[in-house]
Amino acid sequence: MTGTPHVVNDVMTHTVLALRRGAPFKDVVKAMQRWQVSAAPVLDDDGRVVGVVSEADLLRKEQARADDPGPRPGSEGTKTTAVTAGELMTVPAVTVHPEAPLPEAARTMARHGVKRLPVVDADGLLRGVVSRADLLKVFLRDDEDIAEEIRHDIVPHLFPDSAEPVRVRVRDGVVTLSGRVPDTALVPVAVGWVRGVDGVVAVDCALAGPPRRPDLDPDLPDTEHARPA
Incomplete structure (x- = not known):
């Protein structure tokens, strides 16, 4: 199902x-x-x-x-x-x-x-x-069955453009989500949807946003366009 x-x-x-x-x-x-x-x-x-x-x-x-x-x-x-x-x-x-x-x-x-x-x-x-x-x-549902539903029906709809795949692991009904997603505003939505999946006991969310680029000093030249002296 x-x-x-x-x-x-x-x-x-x-x-x-x-x-x-x-x-x-x-x-x-x-x-x-x-x-x-x-x-x-x-x-x-x-x-x-x-x-x-x-x-x-x-x-x-x-x-x-x-x-x-x-x-x-x-x-x-x-x-x-x-x-x-x-x-x-x-x-x-x-x-x-x-x-x-x-x-x-x-x-x-x-x-x-x-x-x-x-x-x-x-x-x-x-x-x-x-x-x-x-x-x-419903709580006797197989862990892998729960994981497959989340991977197939939730992750692609919320995070279709993730730079890296969202990892889903289920053990004894407890779901762990990990990886980086482009929009962290959708993380609470994902947790709510996963919590509503039949057989889920709890959700442990370790989703993070994309890695931040370091702030460059505006007085330094752009290395891509800088010419050697």
Whole structure:
């Protein structure tokens, strides 16, 4: 995928556990344990995501045993009496589209405090699930693959007229840029672009401008045009 930023579809899990509204409480628990997941989307009859059941939703029933045994109707406590996925689920479901960039998915997770997101298409149909662990897969990208993308897609565009080639080295995701470039004003731009490449952990920039010519004394003759006495 050189030159193309990763999107959710590249890292998400395509085969996932999904629940129907009428799934009984115990079946939900058994299914989540069998699939080893902490949450699962709930679908309507057309396959659209209408909510999510998480371990937190399931644990409310256990917590209620030590709390007030008679939750008021209409309160959050009514979930403690839920017996189906439709009654347990949290709505509306927080979702993401397959074409969403990975940073967008990460921000959505952080903003809503969730560990995984159902992935839905434009019609709201379930296409997969993306988790925090999935988002971290990008950092498993091969160092040489990262280096080739930088050499091919960034360096020629920013520094096409460099007197010497810009050297790119990547080790454990840390990129080192070195060499001389004609315009140092573009160095911060280069660092920003490189930092945005999938799999880059950090950027160590050692780019410098062209070597300075020594200032000549204006009273001395130009040696190229000076004539011998």
